[in-house]
Amino acid sequence: MKVAVIGGGVVGLSATVALLRQGVDVRCYEAGEPMGERSAGDTRIFRLAHAYPDMVVLAGQSRALFAGWSERAGAALVDEVGTVVSGAEVGRWADAMAAAGAAHEMVEAGSPLLRLPARAFAGPALIDPSGGVIRVDRIRAFLVDAVGDRLRQVHVDAVEETGPGVRVRSGTDSDTFDAVVICAGAGTSALAAGVGIDTPSALEHHLRFSFPIRPEAPAPLQCWITEPAPGLLGTYQHVAGPGRWAVGGDIDAVLVTWGSGRQAAEQASLAAVTGYVAEHLPFVEPRPIGQVYCTHNPDLGDGLQFVRRGRVLATYGENLMKFAPLLGEMLARACVDGSTPANAGPGAERTSQNTAGNGSVE
Known part of the structure; x- marks a missing residue:
């Protein structure tokens, strides 16, 4: 064949x-x-956590296959530091995890089980212990x-x-x-x-930025998927490398529409994400030191x-x-x-x- x-x-x-x-x-x-x-980029977030039970099950199957890849590659391909999901819809995610029989825990903001770059946020939060950082470089x-x-x-x-x-x-x-x-x-x-x-x-521009992690941040930091914040419809965050914290954010579609061009989308995204870091992440310096660009389909x-x-x-x-x-x-x-x-x-x-x-x- x-x-x-x-x-x-x-x-x-x-x-x-x-x-x-x-x-x-x-x-x-x-x-x-x-x-x-x-x-593109060297890292991504792995998570079992999804809002649909079938996706949780498939993510679990994929995690097992990643283990096989790691053996063949001779290196760990997922750093299992855990993934946290917070926001108003987190209960739905927890229901999907429970329906799929996936290990998880619901905690309130401020729980000692959380290792995040923020001291406070609107709770509760779901902890996915099987989540972590995908080593895309490897x-x-x-x-x-x-x-x-x-x-x-x-x-x-x-x-x-x-x-x-x-x-x-x-x-x-x-x-x-x-x-x-x-x-x-x-x-x-x-x-x-x-x-x-x-x-x-349909296409739109999407960017992720990385910032220095302050020495006093808890370690190892968990990956984090958050609720909407001013200027952002939501964020995803994780360690992008030693001392670097990556933050990607979904912003108003009008600002990243394909017709507006990549440069305008970069400027709008940089302003929104940097502003979010400065206001909400005390353990991260609001000083961009890198970015990853890709195209995104807003309908998916x-x-x-x-x-x-x-x-x-x-x-x-x-x-x-x-x-x-x-x-x-x-x-x-x-x-x-x-x-x-x-x-x-x-x-x-x-x-x-x-x-x-x-x-x-x-």
């Missing part, structure tokens, strides 16, 4: 590695650097090495169903495959449309989405890093047996577009 994976982010590389382990002849296409766009090195010469760094112009298979065109070159997986981030919508698959296409939240048409399977979603090893296994299995993985999270109830098409598959 011959398979093409379009997209060399963490999901595409994970699928390629899983296919290789099944003995499949696979090629991964990526126009830029591997894991260089939506998978995952990148591990996956790129495992993929080896199966990675082709070219831009894919089109994916087309043909009689004998699925043609992938890049410039003047083309090749035909038995199955294709499209997991190209911001490029998924245009490529999938070529074979009749409709996926969300937590959730895994899969759509098949014939021999082409597209997947999309946001916050997919924590599911990478599981998604790789799911996509590889779907390529081999022609199935379509079930959607999970807020999109699980959507009407599927799946159709037999000309072939018999966030």
Whole structure:
């Protein structure tokens, strides 16, 4: 069997590695650097905590697969410091954790179990002890090495169903495959449309900034997902490296709309996040020392989405890093047996577009 994976982010590389382990002849296409766009940066947050029980279960399965990756990589890929979720909706998250049978604890603000860069916040809070910091830098090195010469760094112009298979065109070159997986981030919508698959296409700019951690901060700091604050619809925060605290924030969509341009979005995001740090995080210096930029789809939240048409399977979603090893296994299995993985999270109830098409598959 011959398979093409379009997209060399963490999901595409994970699928390629899983296919290789099944003995499949696979090629991964990526126009830029591997894991260089939506998978950019050196760290992310891992959490079992989600607002939907099925997502909690899947995150647990992914955590077990991360352990396997760590053994093969010879290094820990998740620093298990715990993740805290706070805000008005935290009870719903706790209900989902309980329904999935996942370990967690509800505490009030000020609990000695909390190790956060703020002394006070509106409680209560959920502690996810299995959460922590994903070491994207180590995952990148591990996956790129495992993929080896199966990675082709070219831009894919089109994916087309043909009689004998699925043609992938890049410039003047083309090749035909038995199955294709499209997991190209911001490029998924245009490529999938070529074979009749409709996926969300809206884009906005998103930024995360890092700041120095003050020496008197508690250690080790837990990852933190917070409630809305002035100027921010919510934040996610974690240790981005020795002495560095990363804060990403969702701000007014008007300020980060695609048409406003990246520079304007950077300025608005920097002002909002730095202002938040200065007012709410006494253990962090409000002095930006780094940033990570990526594109973001404002119409998507937590959730895994899969759509098949014939021999082409597209997947999309946001916050997919924590599911990478599981998604790789799911996509590889779907390529081999022609199935379509079930959607999970807020999109699980959507009407599927799946159709037999000309072939018999966030």
